[in-house]
């Protein structure tokens with residue numbers, strides 16, 4: 001019975017001349033309110049409310065009409081909520097297809113505790129992936145609801161158990177599972193001998209109307225994404241203005257947050273290749289009304305398609321779109337109409353119905369004036385053209401203030417497109433606004449078209465998303481404009497809602513970071529700065545120059561000395577960045593870990609690393625130690641803090657030598673820089689034999705800087721690999737087939753080490 005009612009109601013809608021298989025937003029569901037939604041039947045006991053639920057998903061089966069040959073756009077779901085709720089709770093909704101797959105779920109939102117009688121609570125679906133495809137004319141979906149706490153929802157009688165709301169216990173956090181066959185779920189809502197059906201409804205259609213009361217109507221005719229079922233037009237521009245649909249949705253929310261109430265947004269969901277909704281309704285050369293397309297809208301009409309029947313369907317939908325947009329404009333009493341479009345040019349072009357030659361002519365006057373064009377301006381309802389288009393209170397000027405790096409034309413900073421007159425202009429032409437702006441503008445109805453450059457729309461983003469800063473910048477500019485010309489009191493602070501962390505300040509919709517920080521929320525260290533104890537510090541880093549060749553180094557237990565090593569490295573330092581001096585902060589050594597165990601010889605026992613810094617004369621300046629446990633990650637820098645070091649100064653020398661020394665309490669593998677400069681070799685890899693032969697575990701840097709005659713340097717050699725653990729992990733080394741392992745015969749290597757210093 002209920003299904004039949006749906007079908008009958010839908011038949012009436014489908015038979016109406018404007019519908020066909022193209023869709024205005026249509027309500028699907030149950031509960032008696034909204035076009036296309038089934039009403040409670042006579043004889044029902046009426047609204048029965050007060051069913052508590054929590055940690056339960058409820059599902060209602062709803063027939064879907066009009067989405068079988070062409071997909072529909074999923075817009076929102078409403079749930080009947082009882083006025084007697086006593087607990088605020090989060091709730092969310094979703095949609096399952098008849099085959100059991102979850103196709104969409106909403107963000108969680110609050111169910112308020114206090115509501116008028118039997119309130120509808122709406123959950124909006126937003127984003128790029130809200131296309132709903134069903135498989136046949138008889139198909140249906142399941143609308144599902146879950147709440148975190150007990151919330152009272154509104155029910156009415158259902159004719160049978162089959163029509164009744166299904167129930168499944170599942171926690172709010174885990175709802176909804178990806179696949180669920182609701183047809184076979186046993187739970188049914190029932191009490192007092194009656195089966196009950198949840199009041200829940202869904203809007204589907206090819207046009208989205210986001211409601212609002214601000215004196216502002218956002219319009220997006222070229223951002224549609226539905227292509228299936230729509231043949232490609234044979235003439236005209238086919239590419240959609242990418243992400244203008246999403247930009248419009250987010251701008252709608254942004255203005256809601258700034259102004260306390262939202263604008264209206266009208267968004268066309270069919271891709272431009274199928275219908276150009278910024279054109280007069282017509283095909284070939286003529287409009288439906290018999291006028292020439294050439295006279296109407298950029299020489300074209302909406303729907304030049306190969307087949308006459310496709311054309312009829314497309315023209316019907318274009319008419320639906322335009323009648324919905326017209327009724328929003330008519331009902332809004334002079335609200336600002338803002339069509340949102342995209343341009344391939346790297347600037348914002350504002351269409352105010354003034355041509356390039358109009359703007360050039362006015363800019364050439366002394367003083368510049370648009371007085372000759374007042375009657376053509378699309379903003380004439382709000383003021384004269386010179387003031388509304390070039391003034392510092394114009395929309396273009398507000399936008400330029402909010403995004404100073406972007407070229408915005410026309411604005412007080414850029415009056416006209418001709419670069420000979422207006423030198424900041426990058427292009428000689430300008431788009432002055434399209435058909436939908438033209439047909440709605442009157443002496444009492446203002447509008448301005450916004451052509452958004454790719455960067456602001458997030459043209460290359462994946463998944464598709466507009467640039468967040470651009471949404472805030474355009475939102476702030478519109479807020480300023482509404483405050484001035486419509487006496488609104490929107491928040492114009494451009495950074496509303498922008499998080500810049502503790503090292504940034506929001507300016508012009510982007511985070512301006514303190515010195516040393518960068519990133520969208522100023523959380524990263526800028527170039528030349530390093531993170532030291534949670535702060536980004538300006539550091540001079542002495543170490544291997546970029547691109548230096550590395551060798552995977554080893555410290556072998558079986559080298560000729562048979563001892564753990566103490567290594568030194570001479571740095572010929574360039575301290576020119578240090579100004580009056582640099583405070584050495586730490587020494588970093590690069591360690592290579594080549595398997596889960598961090599080498600068979602770097603066992604899991606913890607160890608100590610010591611480092612010291614010596615000056616050119618051989619005096620130890622400072623030292624430090626770091627306790628380490630074995631690390632599984634491969635290839636890391638090991639940092640050893642150096643406390644209380646004196647400032648290093650350039651003095652009058654071009655280069656100051658410092659020596660880094662390192663010791664370890666067990667064998668580790670470190671990386672070597674191949675072939676350090678000749679001057680560094682005599683200090684490369686040296687150790688003081690006498691000190692360490694006495695007690696290898698009592699490591700120290702003392703006397704380290706003493707020159708070691710080359711003859712006493714370690715006499716490492718190339719050796720045959722005896723087992724994989726002896727392999728020096730040279731590229732393409734295959735120990736099993738008997739390659740040569742790393743040794744140090746004839747070559748001197750330096751540690752891969754850096755010294756970071758903070759300028760005083």
Ligand SMILES: *[C@@H]1O[C@H](CO)[C@@H](O)[C@H](O)[C@H]1NC(C)=O
Pocket residue numbers: 371383384386387
């Ligand atoms: C244009 O409008 C502004 C603001 O209302 C006003 O100050 C200015 O005098 C007007 N200019 C002309 C030429 O009417």
Ligand SMILES: *[C@@H]1O[C@H](CO)[C@@H](O)[C@H](O)[C@H]1NC(C)=O
Pocket residue numbers: 622623624625700701702
């Ligand atoms: C620095 O070296 C001296 C002498 O070897 C030692 O006593 C001291 O503990 C070391 N300091 C640190 C921080 O390792």
